[in-house]
Amino acid sequence: MENIQEKIEGEVSKIKDKIEKSKNKVDLIKEKNSINKIINENQELKSRLFLDMGILIYDKIRKNEIVDTDFDEISNEIVKIDKIIYENMKIIEALNKSMEESICECGNTISKGAKFCAECGKKVELKLEEKEYITCEICNMNIDIDSIYCTCCGNKIN
Numbered sequence: 530m531e532n533i534q535e536k537i538e539g540e541v542s543k544i545k546d547k548i549e550k551s552k553n554k555v556d557l558i559k560e561k562n563s564i565n566k567i568i569n570e571n572q573e574l575k576s577r578l579f580l581d582m583g584i585l586i587y588d589k590i591r592k593n594e595i596v597d598t599d600f601d602e603i604s605n606e607i608v609k610i611d612k613i614i615y616e617n618m619k620i621i622e623a624l625n626k627s628m629e630e631s632i633c634e635c636g637n638t639i640s641k642g643a644k645f646c647a648e649c650g651k652k653v654e655l656k657l658e659e660k661e662y663i664t665c666e667i668c669n670m671n672i673d674i675d676s677i678y679c680t681c682c683g684n685k686i687n
Contacts, residue, residue: 586600587600587604587607590604591604591667591682591683591684592685608667608668608682611668611681611682612668612669612670612681612682615668615670615680615681615682616670629641631653633646633648633649633651633653634649634651635648635649635651636648637649639653660673660674661673661674662674663676663686665679665681665682665684665686666684666687667679667682667684668681668682668684670682672686
């Protein structure tokens with residue numbers, strides 16, 4: 530009987546050790562996850578700060594407050610992206626205007642979004658306002674002649 534009792538106590542002791550080791554592993558995993566959370570939060574904060582710093586540097590480069598050719602390639606890419614965004618925003622603006630009711634040459638009121646006049650069948654064309662423009666020296670976009678700043682890249686017009 531003593532032999533069986535010793536075996537049982539030995540097995541119980543092994544189980545207690547395993548439970549204790551499992552608790553330690555769980556605690557270690559929790560601590561590791563907590564530390565990883567701190568690391569991730571700080572990496573995200575660092576990324577936001579780099580973004581803010583990059584925007585400040587880009588603005589200073591555009592204003593010629595910083596002159597460094599190392600930034601030229603990246604700055605030129607940003608200008609290209611700004612131009613694409615601006616051109617597409619103008620297209621959306623024109624599409625929104627086309628959704629408004631208009632009058633066909635035949636005098637019929639054309640419904641919002643119609644592609645053809647219901648009365649005469651003439652194709653509805655997007656009408657862009659004809660204005661005088663000047664070209665921005667930074668992004669080469671056409672902007673209103675009375676603009677103080679470029680609506681595409683924000684450059685101050687001389």
